[in-house]
Amino acid sequence: MPRLLTDQAIEHYHREGYYFPVRVLDRREAAHQLSLLQRFEVAQGNPISGAQRSKSHLLFQWVDDLMRHASILDAVEDLIGPDILCWNTLFWIKEARSETFVSWHQDLRYWGLDTDDLVSVWLALSPATVESGCMRVLPRSHKGDLLPHDDEYQPHNLLTRGQEIAVPVDEAAAVSMPLQPGEISMHNVRLAHASTPNRSDNRRVGLSLHYMPTCAKQTVSQWDSAALVRGEDRFGHFTNTPRPQKDFDPIAVEFHERATDAVREILFRDAEKVRETL
Numbered sequence: 001m002p003r004l005l006t007d008q009a010i011e012h013y014h015r016e017g018y019y020f021p022v023r024v025l026d027r028r029e030a031a032h033q034l035s036l037l038q039r040f041e042v043a044q045g046n047p048i049s050g051a052q053r054s055k056s057h058l059l060f061q062w063v064d065d066l067m068r069h070a071s072i073l074d075a076v077e078d079l080i081g082p083d084i085l086c087w088n089t090l091f092w093i094k095e096a097r098s099e100t101f102v103s104w105h106q107d108l109r110y111w112g113l114d115t116d117d118l119v120s121v122w123l124a125l126s127p128a129t130v131e132s133g134c135m136r137v138l139p140r141s142h143k144g145d146l147l148p149h150d151d152e153y154q155p156h157n158l159l160t161r162g163q164e165i166a167v168p169v170d171e172a173a174a175v176s177m178p179l180q181p182g183e184i185s186m187h188n189v190r191l192a193h194a195s196t197p198n199r200s201d202n203r204r205v206g207l208s209l210h211y212m213p214t215c216a217k218q219t220v221s222q223w224d225s226a227a228l229v230r231g232e233d234r235f236g237h238f239t240n241t242p243r244p245q246k247d248f249d250p251i252a253v254e255f256h257e258r259a260t261d262a263v264r265e266i267l268f269r270d271a272e273k274v275r276e277t278l
Ligand SMILES: O=C(O)CCC(=O)C(=O)O
Pocket: 092, 102, 107, 120, 122, 133, 134, 135, 193, 194, 195, 206, 208
């Protein structure tokens, strides 16, 4: 018996490479999580940016809690089984009326992981609409070989290298995945996806969480980390990340520096230039 998803949803995910929407937080909870982010941004005087966007569960206790949220993990377990690591948690923010976009890409091309079973959960903390530049996916593109990519480094691209699929993408076949605050979409690590600039008056705030089975391996760097969020890790391929006891817990902050350095090394392997993303 599935824990949260219907049999049809599970079948759709495996066939098409994505599934949405699934409500995991009620609107009040989602608004509370957004207020925690905003409180931090007001205190630091700037929007969250650069390395703060990545492995954020090590900086913010509330992101660590979200990463372990039972409803999210139930949905993920329905797709990849009961022993689950979370590799990364990453904020995707487009300010109102901004040019910020994401080019068509496949995540597995850059992440150095040897698993096809990684599920990217994208949690909306504000409305992600067609107008505000919600995610778009290319159904069934998770089947077959990974496509060639070029690094374009466009200034408004949220991706590290501005990586872009180097063959024509059939835009007419793309599916938009609008989400309301507290809803998630899920897509496979091989699926081609992208998003357009924010043409709305609202800030679009999303958090992606990258879940994989514990048997996954990192093939690019000697060392990498992930959080054991459910079940048992009988493989030990990743160092388990510490749980922050409060926001900016010194032990977790120190670990965050090492962990994001390792991720940066993986993502920029063989790249012409290294840059901090927005
Ligand atoms: O937030 C977006 O528009 C794109 C997110 C993305 O590329 C991802 O979650 O893998």
